[in-house]
Amino acid sequence: MSGTEIFITLWPLIATLGLMALGLTTGTIIARREERDLDRREAGLGDFRLGTVPQAHGSRVQLVTGSTVVGFDYFRRIALFFRKLVGGHFRMHENMMMRARREAVLRMAETARADGAAGVCNIRLVSSNLASSDSAMGGCEVMAYGTAVWD
Numbered sequence: 001m002s003g004t005e006i007f008i009t010l011w012p013l014i015a016t017l018g019l020m021a022l023g024l025t026t027g028t029i030i031a032r033r034e035e036r037d038l039d040r041r042e043a044g045l046g047d048f049r050l051g052t053v054p055q056a057h058g059s060r061v062q063l064v065t066g067s068t069v070v071g072f073d074y075f076r077r078i079a080l081f082f083r084k085l086v087g088g089h090f091r092m093h094e095n096m097m098m099r100a101r102r103e104a105v106l107r108m109a110e111t112a113r114a115d116g117a118a119g120v121c122n123i124r125l126v127s128s129n130l131a132s133s134d135s136a137m138g139g140c141e142v143m144a145y146g147t148a149v150w151d
Contacts, residue, residue, distance in 0.1 A: 024028030026091040029094065038102050045109055049119030050146075058149035064120060066107030069130065070100040097142070101125055104144040117148035 001009075072080075074093050083090055104125065112120050123146035130139040 019074055020078065023073065024079065027073055027075060031099070032101055034103075038106065041106050041110075043104070045106075045113070047081055048109060048113055049121075050105070050109055050123060051119070051121050053121050055121070058118065058151055060150040061115070062148045063115070063145060064108050064112040064115070064148040065143060065145045066104045066109070066111055067109065068100050068103040069139060069141045071097055071139040072096070075105050091130075097108060097140070100140070100142040101129075101144070104142040108144040108146060112125070112146075112148035115148065116150065118145040118151045122138065122147045 072093075077106075080090055080093060105123065108123070109120060123144060125142060125144050127140050127142045130141060
């Protein structure tokens with residue numbers, strides 16, 4: 001076989017691996033940008049109080065919510081498939097879920113702050129799958145809810 005024939009034979013594999021690398025790199029860059037945005041927004045909350053104490057004492061209390069939907073991209077799903085074969089922690093999935101939880105709590109806190117609340121107590125998180133692991137589309141919704149309190 002000549003070099004050209006080998007290249008033509010291997011081209012689909014090379015293209016697939018290249019696109020997977022491009023997808024993973026792009027996803028990582030976007031994830032890091034989202035992390036910086038979350039850090040900035042969390043710092044912007046300043047002295048806004050968030051907690052899990054069950055009692056709410058204040059002049060006014062109200063339920064507040066924040067939610068986000070996270071989709072699992074194909075490139076990470078392929079990487080997770082191979083990780084399932086050998087076992088271990090799904091770090092990419094764990095990081096994505098941590099960002100989703102942070103985003104949901106931030107949206108809840110920003111909603112309460114925009115309404116003039118001094119803080120949020122009794123915070124809870126709920127998540128749900130949007131599709132089965134066998135489907136082409138995968139993802140989950142994370143919802144944060146709590147009691148907004150006014151002084």
